[in-house]
Amino acid sequence: MINLLFDEDNKQNAKILTDVIKRSYLASITADIIIELKCKKMKIINNDSNPPATIDLGYKKTHDEFAIFKKLFPMVNTNILDCTGGLCVDSLKLSKMGYNVTVIEENPIIVMLLRKLLEKEIINNFRVYHGNSFEFLKECNKRFEYIYIDTMFSKTKKKSKSKKEIEMLKILCREKISTYNLISQARKKALERVVSKAPIHSSAKIPIADFTISTKLIKYNIYNLMSTKCL
Ligand SMILES: C[S@@+](CC[C@H](N)C(=O)[O-])C[C@H]1O[C@@H](n2cnc3c(N)ncnc32)[C@H](O)[C@@H]1O
Structure with missing residues (x-):
């Protein structure tokens, strides 16, 4: 309780x-x-x-620092919508890289935690909204160059603090959305690209990606929109 x-x-x-x-x-x-x-x-x-x-929020430095995100989101200083904020490990990194980040998170406890972080640290290119991103995408008129979706709770082998944080996030969050529907809706609203993160051997049903970028444990499914397809 x-x-x-x-x-x-x-x-x-x-x-x-x-x-x-x-x-x-x-x-x-x-x-x-x-x-x-x-x-x-x-x-x-x-x-x-x-x-x-x-749970300890904040910008976390990792060894693959920024490299993968540069490939996923090649246009710098653009707008990214993160549809699944969570503890915002990814989006805080993206804001540090200079992207203008909008985060949607449906869990009210996590949202309050993020807002508390923003009371302490002023991050001008980072905002958080409480709600369901599928509904947000349907209603929102603003267009984003990139839309990011991460419904996966990454597996880590270490018995580290971050693993315990992920465990707690799993307890607090109940995944209700269909990733397939969320990706499909995001493709209608992104100007350049939708990126969906998944476990490397995921069998979840998602739309066929234009291409993927993989690491040892993670696969990023990339959906290019018109302008990049024409290049
Ligand atoms: C795996 S975590 C995201 C981790 C995040 N990328 C990070 O770096 O910390 C997934 C989060 O997405 C949220 N979520 C799932 N579906 C959502 C939806 N349709 N709208 C808003 N938030 C959603 C969950 O509440 C959970 O906090």
Whole structure:
């Protein structure tokens, strides 16, 4: 079950979260999760993990630093819509690279966590919206050069902090969308490319990609739109 600990400054945030949790599948979560809201900080703690695991947001440096994203999104300083924000490891990297990033995330707890991060760190080319990206794509008039979809929860061999974070994300998020439909809708709205991340041996039904870029564990399916097809 999810319990909240909060200070006076976060009374309103705590009220909003309590209401949202009560009215959603989050009320049925059995894991012992604590959400701590203190000053400008928010922590999610999983007490079922030994030792208890916490989610830590922020820009994470990795060894493949930027290389793959340069291939996936070749036009610099363009607009990217990330339809599946999560902990925004990918989109924070993309904003660091100079892209103008819009993130959609449907989990209210994750969204509040991201907003807390943005209260502490001013990132001008990064914004977060709460909602379902399929609906957002249907309604939104703004066009994005690139649309990114990552419904996969990556497998890591390490018993590392990041693995524990992914485990917690899995507990908190319930995948309801059909990736096939999301990719199809994104293809109607992207100006240049839709990129969908999948496990290397994924058998999920998705539209046939124009081409793929693979790493040891991950396959990026790439759907080019008209302008790039004509090059
Ligand atoms: C695997 S995680 C994404 C990880 C992310 N790429 C990162 O770097 O941290 C998938 C996230 O997408 C969110 N999600 C799944 N379907 C969605 C949808 N239709 N609209 C908005 N968010 C969605 C889930 O709540 C979850 O947080």
